[in-house]
Amino acid sequence: MSGLTITDLHAAHGRTPILQGVELAVPDGALACVLGPSGCGKSTLLRVVAGFHPARRGHVALGDTVLDDGRGRLPAERRRIGYVPQDGALFPHLTVAANIGFGLPRALRRDRSDELLSLVGLSGLGRRHPHQLSGGQQQRVALARALAPRPELLLLDEPFAALDAALRTDLRAEVAATLRAAGTTAVLVTHDQDEALSFADTIAVMRAGRIVQQAAPQDLYREPADTAVARFLGEANLVPARIEGLQADTAFGILKLTANAGAARRGPVLLRPRQLRLSVTPGPGKVRTRIHRCHFRGSDHRVELAPESRGLPSVLIAYTDTAWPPGEAYVEVDGLAHPVDEPTEPLL
Numbered sequence: 131m132s133g134l135t136i137t138d139l140h141a142a143h144g145r146t147p148i149l150q151g152v153e154l155a156v157p158d159g160a161l162a163c164v165l166g167p168s169g170c171g172k173s174t175l176l177r178v179v180a181g182f183h184p185a186r187r188g189h190v191a192l193g194d195t196v197l198d199d200g201r202g203r204l205p206a207e208r209r210r211i212g213y214v215p216q217d218g219a220l221f222p223h224l225t226v227a228a229n230i231g232f233g234l235p236r237a238l239r240r241d242r243s244d245e246l247l248s249l250v251g252l253s254g255l256g257r258r259h260p261h262q263l264s265g266g267q268q269q270r271v272a273l274a275r276a277l278a279p280r281p282e283l284l285l286l287d288e289p290f291a292a293l294d295a296a297l298r299t300d301l302r303a304e305v306a307a308t309l310r311a312a313g314t315t316a317v318l319v320t321h322d323q324d325e326a327l328s329f330a331d332t333i334a335v336m337r338a339g340r341i342v343q344q345a346a347p348q349d350l351y352r353e354p355a356d357t358a359v360a361r362f363l364g365e366a367n368l369v370p371a372r373i374e375g376l377q378a379d380t381a382f383g384i385l386k387l388t389a390n391a392g393a394a395r396r397g398p399v400l401l402r403p404r405q406l407r408l409s410v411t412p413g414p415g416k417v418r419t420r421i422h423r424c425h426f427r428g429s430d431h432r433v434e435l436a437p438e439s440r441g442l443p444s445v446l447i448a449y450t451d452t453a454w455p456p457g458e459a460y461v462e463v464d465g466l467a468h469p470v471d472e473p474t475e476p477l478l
Contacts, residue, residue, distance in 0.1 A: 132193030133158040133315060134179065134283055139188030140200070141171075141178050148174045150339035152188070156283075156317060156332070161309055163326040164319045166336030167362070172319040175336070176285050179317070180213050181206030192283055212276030212284040216291055218268045220260040220275070227256030230274045246274035250308055265293050266301045273305055277312060284309065284316040290325065302329050323363050327351065335359050337473070351402075353388050358473040360400050365447050367406065368398040373469050381441035383415045385467040399467035406448035408433065408459045416460040417442065424454045435461060 139152040148171045156162040164172050177183035178198060179190055187200035192211070197204050220229050230246055231239030247253050250270040260268055269289055276284055289305075290298040306329050309316050320326055326333050327347045334344040335355075343355040354360040357368055371378035371385070374394040378385045385399065412418065419435040422445075431453050435446040446461065 133160065134162075134317065135189075135191045136175075136179070137189040139175070139178065139190060140186040141174055141183060141188075142186055143174070147186075148339055149178070149185075149188075152336075152339070153341055154334050154344065156315060158193075159313055159315055160331045161306060161329060162315075162317045163330035163333045164317060164336055164341075165321070165323065165326040165333050165362075167321055170336045171339040172321075172336055173287060176213075176287055176317065176319050179283075180211055180285055181209050210279075210282045212279070212281035214269075214272050214276045214284065214286045214289045216288045218260075218272035218289070220268060220271060222260050224259070225256060226252070226258050226260070226263070226271050229260070229271055230256075230278050232275065232278075234278055242278055243274075246277055249277075249311065250274045251304065264297075266297045269293070269301060270304070273308065277308075277314065282315065284314050286316060286318040288320050289318075291320075291322075298325070299328075305329075327363070335362065342473070353468050354400065354470060356471045356473045357398060357400075360470055365403050367401040367403065367446050368443065368470070369401055369467070370396070370441055371399045371467070371469075372396055373399065378467055378469065380467070381417055381437070381439040382461075382463045385463055388466045388468045391469045397472075398470055400470050401463060401465075401467055403432070403447045403449040405463055405465045406435075406446060407462050407464050408435075408448060408450060408454060409462070410459065412460050413462070416462045419446065419459055419461050421454050421456050421459050424450075424456075426453065435459065437461070 134156040136152055136154040139149050141149040166172050178185050184203060185198040185200045189199050190197040197209055227243040230243040234242055243256055247256055250273055252270055290302050302325055318329055333347055333350050334341045343359055351363050360366040369380050371380045373391045376387050376390050378387055378399045417437050417439050419437045421433060422436055423434040425432045430449045430451055433448045433450055433454050437446055
């Protein structure tokens with residue numbers, strides 16, 4: 131087996147272009163995520179890979195097998211690709227074991243169903259019907275059914291979206307562990323940033339029918355390609371700066387950068403909320419602010435700050451471990467700033 135490779139992929143719905151030159155590489159055995167807002171083309175991309183929608187042009191390959199090149203398409207049933215839809219789409223009249231074994235040779239069904247029930251943590255539930263299971267259990271059965279024929283690639287189309295928040299968090303961790311245990315290459319599409327960051331080995335951010343950046347979750351969060359990606363991955367403080375080489379001149383003073391920015395220019399640098407440190411005393415590199423709001427969020431506090439400096443945004447966001455009352459506070463930067471550009475295309 132080998133990974134998924136997509137090159138210059140274009141697709142449309144009628145005369146409306148949807149995918150406009152998608153480039154994506156998923157290594158063998160990796161868990162990948164395509165992340166983007168609704169309407170950006172994520173589901174269409176998954177349907178092209180699955181064989182449910184034709185490419186207009188471009189190249190989609192799984193290992194050495196060409197799936198679609200805009201001229202010829204390998205039928206969906208011959209692609210050795212598993213697909214898990216958002217609603218699971220289990221057969222209500224079949225038992226759990228029969229759902230998992232559906233489509234397998236009769237001689238293999240029982241052993242393979244038992245093996246997969248154990249893998250997804252549902253041993254002993256093979257005789258139940260879907261309506262006798264919780265939503266999370268149903269999604270695990272859908273995953274087991276997709277894994278039953280040993281696909282070379284598994285596609286997951288927002289499979290956790292209909293679940294409540296706590297169950298969604300637990301289930302995606304279980305699914306990721308199951309896929310790693312099975313050694314399966316998988317692509318998840320989602321609009322949920324937390325889901326992407328916690329699930330994937332590599333994330334491809336999609337915008338306006340294109341992949342605008344692909345990287346490991348930590349790299350993507352810390353070093354986004356532009357301001358739109360920065361904001362989409364979480365709250366972002368975008369601070370005006372004069373940028374040159376490995377440093378940026380800001381209202382906080384000279385900040386070191388994550389990468390060499392090259393020739394001198396003006397533009398924003400990214401500071402995540404956890405990089406802002408609050409104190410009650412002034413000092414070098416500290417900016418005087420007023421605290422407007424402080425919200426407790428369980429694991430931390432979200433603090434809204436109004437800086438007095440004209441060289442900063444009207445509001446800065448900091449995450450702190452302790453509560454801060456309204457009033458005066460001083461803010462300094464901990465860590466490296468990252469230079470970001472404005473996006474060249476709209477979000478959708």
